[in-house]
Amino acid sequence: AQTVTQSQPEMSVQEAETVTLSCTYDTSENNYYLFWYKQPPSRQMILVIRQEAYKQQNATENRFSVNFQKAAKSFSLKISDSQLGDTAMYFCAFMKLNFGNEKLTFGTGTRLTIIP
C-alpha cells in the first residue's frame, strides 16, 4: 500500500513571501500521479497542481510549483508571492495508475496560514 507523509502539520508565512510545503511518499510503483489539493475554510477540495511521474519536468501553475524528486520520493509545493487567499489546509495525494480503478491516497495535511 502507498503512504503519503506530510511532516509539517502547521506553517505560517508573511503575505508576499515564499513558502514550501513538504511531502514524501512510499511506493513500489513506477507509473503514478502526484497532486496537491487545497482545502480552504469552506471545506471544498480544490486541485492546485498535478505531476505525472513519468515527466521529469516539474509542474508549475502560476504562483504554484513543485519540486518532484522521483528517486527520493519527494514532492514539495512552493507557493510564491503568497496571498491571504492561500490560507488553507494543503493535502499531498498519490494516485497509482490502475486501468480505471485509480484511487487517491492523501497525506495528513499541512495547515498554512498567511499573515497579513
Added chain:
Amino acid sequence: GAVVSQHPSRVICKSGTSVKIECRSLDFQATTMFWYRQFPKQSLMLMATSNEGSKATYEQGVEKDKFLINHASLTLSTLTVTSAHPEDSSFYICSARGWRALSYEQYFGPGTRLTVT
C-alpha cells in the same frame, strides 16, 4: 464545468436513525464516484468507490452494511448511514469522475457535515 453537488450540506440526526447523503454531478455523467470521510483536522479517507450500475467497492475496515452506497444513475450516488451513532459524526465528501475522463480527473463535492446526537 465539472460541478459536483452534495445534499444536504449539514444534517443532524438522532442515534439509531438512518440518514441519506446525495452526491450529484451537475454537468457531466459520472461513471465513477468516490466517498470519503474526514474527521476534524484530519485527512480524507476513502470509504468506497462506486461505478454506475454495479455494487460499490469498499475499502478495508469500512462496514458495507452500515454505509450503504447506491450509484443508480450516471449523475447520482447516495450514501446512507444506517443506525447512526455519535462516532459516525464526521464530514463526508464525494468526488466524481466522468465518462471518458482522464484517469486522474476527480471533481469534489462541497461535503456534508453529519452530526449524530
